[in-house]
Amino acid sequence: MGLDERLEDAIHEHGGRMTEQRRVVLETLASLNSHPTAAELYEIVREKLPDISQGTVYRNLKRLKELGYVQELDYGPGASHFDARVEPHYHVRCLECGRVADLEIERRPAPCIEEARRAAGEWVISGHRVEFVGICPKCRGTETEQRDREGS
Amino acid sequence: MGLDERLEDAIHEHGGRMTEQRRVVLETLASLNSHPTAAELYEIVREKLPDISQGTVYRNLKRLKELGYVQELDYGPGASHFDARVEPHYHVRCLECGRVADLEIERRPAPCIEEARRAAGEWVISGHRVEFVGICPKCRGTETEQRDREGS
DNA sequence: ATAGATGCAAAAACTTTGCGAAGCC
DNA sequence: GGCTTCGCAAAGTTTTTGCATCTAT
Numbered sequence: 405m406g407l408d409e410r411l412e413d414a415i416h417e418h419g420g421r422m423t424e425q426r427r428v429v430l431e432t433l434a435s436l437n438s439h440p441t442a443a444e445l446y447e448i449v450r451e452k453l454p455d456i457s458q459g460t461v462y463r464n465l466k467r468l469k470e471l472g473y474v475q476e477l478d479y480g481p482g483a484s485h486f487d488a489r490v491e492p493h494y495h496v497r498c499l500e501c502g503r504v505a506d507l508e509i510e511r512r513p514a515p516c517i518e519e520a521r522r523a524a525g526e527w528v529i530s531g532h533r534v535e536f537v538g539i540c541p542k543c544r545g546t547e548t549e550q551r552d553r554e555g556s
Numbered sequence: 557m558g559l560d561e562r563l564e565d566a567i568h569e570h571g572g573r574m575t576e577q578r579r580v581v582l583e584t585l586a587s588l589n590s591h592p593t594a595a596e597l598y599e600i601v602r603e604k605l606p607d608i609s610q611g612t613v614y615r616n617l618k619r620l621k622e623l624g625y626v627q628e629l630d631y632g633p634g635a636s637h638f639d640a641r642v643e644p645h646y647h648v649r650c651l652e653c654g655r656v657a658d659l660e661i662e663r664r665p666a667p668c669i670e671e672a673r674r675a676a677g678e679w680v681i682s683g684h685r686v687e688f689v690g691i692c693p694k695c696r697g698t699e700t701e702q703r704d705r706e707g708s
Numbered sequence: 709a710t711a712g713a714t715g716c717a718a719a720a721a722c723t724t725t726g727c728g729a730a731g732c733c
Numbered sequence: 734g735g736c737t738t739c740g741c742a743a744a745g746t747t748t749t750t751g752c753a754t755c756t757a758t
Binding site: 610611 | 721722723724725731732733
């Protein structure tokens with residue numbers, strides 16, 4: 405009933421194999437409440453698997469995403485962030501440092517999706533995404549310090 | 557009263573200068589209803605200014621964005637897309653090829669932004685973004701052809 | 709046994725930047 | 734004339750990939 409068994413089945417169904425690396429990548433991502441970039445996740449995973457390569461982390465994130473076990477949050481400049489919570493939920497992104505966090509509020513149904521479908525013509529609209537943006541506590545602190553230093 | 561004059565004023569106010577390259581980058585972007593990546597825009601701009609460099613296109617897009625004349629749409633994997641329509645409006649993004657298009661529907665007020673602020677704790681929430689996702693007509697065609705070829 | 713995954717490293721894709729020359733104000 | 738921007742090219746980031754080896758099934 406654990407995540408591993410469901411994942412293992414899903415992997416096998418698509419002709420894939422369950423490797424230590426794949427399991428640890430997903431387990432590690434799932435254990436975080438932050439939403440790291442691939443490079444950040446690589447560093448964390450290396451604590452458990454020192455010899456894993458960046459390529460493997462990228463390949464597994466891609467595979468897990470295709471299987472629906474991970475979502476990619478590629479809003480904002482710089483690297484994509486990854487999230488093992490795949491049921492729709494809202495995020496906040498820091499405009500300053502790019503950090504992404506969950507927002508614990510109930511998700512609303514898609515606004516005006518029927519109107520969007522009508523306006524989209526021949527496009528097939530499958531969903532929508534909402535992202536809040538702002539400044540995270542850490543960067544707000546830094547900004548304040550900067551203002552203080554500059555004396556304005 | 558044209559875009560150029562307002563832009564020129566805005567540029568000057570910030571100690572900048574109005575160059576041919578800067579004007580053409582913005583004019584070209586504004587003349588498209590597509591939302592090209594920097595590289596795509598570079599190719600189009602080169603028809604008018606064959607000697608312009610990629611660096612100049614990137615630098616100007618960055619500057620014009622800071623001045624609020626361009627918005628950056630960096631949803632999705634791969635390169636950022638740019639849009640000279642800066643008043644808020646909805647986009648659709650193709651999950652297949654990454655193409656971005658406008659959606660001509662009226663924008664709703666921010667959903668539950670007060671709730672988001674409460675849930676965000678110490679974050680300062682300044683806004684939100686909504687993006688519809690789906691499959692564009694071109695990729696839908698390709699998918700159909702593929703399905704036909706595979707006979708499934 | 710064998711197809712799929714890995715580690716390594718090189719390449720590709722995307723963006724920024726240093727520098728000397730050129731151009732806007 | 735002075736300070737910004739330019740073109741060029743190199744470097745920085747982020748992601749993908751080729752290949753020989755290894756491993757889960």
